[in-house]
Amino acid sequence: MSKKPRTVFRPLDGLLLLDKPLGLSSNQALQQVRHLFRAEKAGHTGSLDPLATGLLPVCFGEATKIAGLLLGSRKAYETTAVLGTTTDSDDADGAVLVERPVPELDDAAIEAALAPLRGAIHQRAPIYSALKQGGEPLYAKARRGESIEAPVREVEVHALQLTGREGPRLHLHVECGSGTYVRSLVRDLGETLGCGAHVATLRRLWVDPFAAPRMYTLDELRAIAEQGEASLDACLLPVEEGLAGYPRADLDEEGTRRLGFGQSVRIEGGADGLAVAYGPDGRCLGLVRREDGKLAPQRLFRWAAAAQ
Incomplete structure (x- = not known):
């Protein structure tokens, strides 16, 4: 059985706006893209959970120097919250902790519960998160069954709107600053409504300064790679595109x-x-x-x- 040829990496600078697929961690998606482009140096800006899809800016080469700026940028998401079920991870990938009946709710009641979650708020991170405690991610401690006191931090929620509903499923639009967990917003919304809630779907729409991004899926990139490396490199944005707005x-x-x-x-x-x-x-x-x-x-x- 022949071995897969070892990737020969090359110097490469630029930004790729990746449409991260469902089921992959941000690092798994990054590594696939890095090998596809044969980039010597690569990093991403702002992790997305395996359950989440959408914009994951990938920095190659010198673009990694501005990754921290993109990490702290304003972001937008669309999410589906399911009322009545609470999970240990605050999303559909977690184990069910408790199920409660969903009360009769009109749009006014939902709006009243959303209002306190806007603006500068204090938010408790999910226990299954990449935040580090004692030099170790919280999710690693949670998987070992350790008792965790997730940190509470001040975050900025610029917009939080109900865009549709189907029974216990609420569709929400979120715009927020760095460090905000949509899972925590949904969890806290569910508690305010008295029935609990978790995230069923999550998609990142944009990250400043990429307000209307042309994203590429992994499948698109693989198909483009068949046309040659020059065609693949044409998918990259110049490094300075990440500094637009300054x-x-x-x-x-x-x-x-x-x-x-x-x-x-x-x-x-x-x-x-x-x-x-x-x-x-x-x-x-x-x-x-x-x-x-x-x-x-x-x-x-x-x-x-x-x-x-």
Whole structure:
């Protein structure tokens, strides 16, 4: 029996907007994509549970330097909550803990229960989550049957709306900030309604700054790969697409050279804060911080040094 040939990885920079399939962890999906593209370095921005589908931005090469920014970005989801059943993972993949009758609920009652879950709220994470406690993910402790006190954190829920309902199934649209668990929102909604609830389906629609993403499924990417590596690489977005929304700072040759040496650069105008620096050739150099009329390097791409 012949062995599968070993993947020969290559330097590759860019962003892939992956439509993660049902049933795979984010890391499993990442590894499949990494091998398909033969990328030396890859990472994803914001885990999706195996039950979840939708946008998983994958960073190759230098794009991994901005993964943290994307991780903290605003995100949108659509989810289906099933009332009447509580599970240990707060979703359909978990074991049933308790079943309760679902009371008669009109839209006004559901809206009253949704209202306290909007804005800046304190949320208890699911015990089956990737949050670490003592250097170990909570899910690892939960699988061993250990008693867990999941942390409570402040999160931001920008939008939480009922978009439809079918019996005990509620369809919800969620827009939230970093660290928010949709499973926890659904769990808390169910408790407020007095019957419990869990997530049956979850799909991530977008992540800032990719508000209307062209996502690729694994099957699409495999088919494109048959056309050659150039066709596959055409699916990637430039690294700077992940920095859209930040102010732009254009530098001349001397400013580009100084920045490449890791030195601050004087610049006229502009508000203080993070910005994206571009060289005279229009190429993105990386993230800088503008303060007191100077630009200080924050996360520069490797080609910024080559511009010295």
